[in-house]
Amino acid sequence: MKIKSIESHQQTDVQMDGAAGVKMRMLVGHEDGAGNFHMRHFEVEPGGHTPHHNHDYEHEILILAGSGVAKTEQGDRPFSAGDALFVAANEMHQFTNTGDAPLEFICLIPAPKDCTV
């Protein structure tokens, strides 16, 4: 069984177009033997944001710390620590840290079928 603190996972800058001030840790992924879905940890600095985009897979998200605004197909919606989010496949979405502290959340996705990821 793997038991490992969030902080002890390597943190890398997210280089994706449209992302600003976002860092990621892979908490449970291919290297752990997870074949169905993966747990990633994201940290967004104040004013930072994830890309405004969509894709053909869903997100399951839990906000761990901080607060922000989700740009959704139903308009801008606030969120804060303790909120659970579900983004359906193909739904446009973007998360911006509108607070003064780091925004932290986990975001789970189906395991990529491309084995190089």
Next chain:
Amino acid sequence: MKIKSIESHQQTDVQMDGAAGVKMRMLVGHEDGAGNFHMRHFEVEPGGHTPHHNHDYEHEILILAGSGVAKTEQGDRPFSAGDALFVAANEMHQFTNTGDAPLEFICLIPAPKDCTV
């Protein structure tokens, strides 16, 4: 997009054999349209525990609050808030709250193929 606090989800007692003092909330499940994997929230009272069992699917877990001990195939191992856990399919496991405060964690599983769940 669903955005909903943990607390606003219905909480039910876990009736499974071997569980004691455990309550569950389904944060992202069938009702949200999640077809690949589901996010559940568990709250275990001090001294309470999940069943000591195994099954043919994995768990991806993040400890949100409190502390405890995992009974694993490698012996008893402590965990606390901020730890990420991966339990492989078929691996024996049990989680006991050894602290004085509620133990809270999320636990993700592949979406059950039985549509009655």
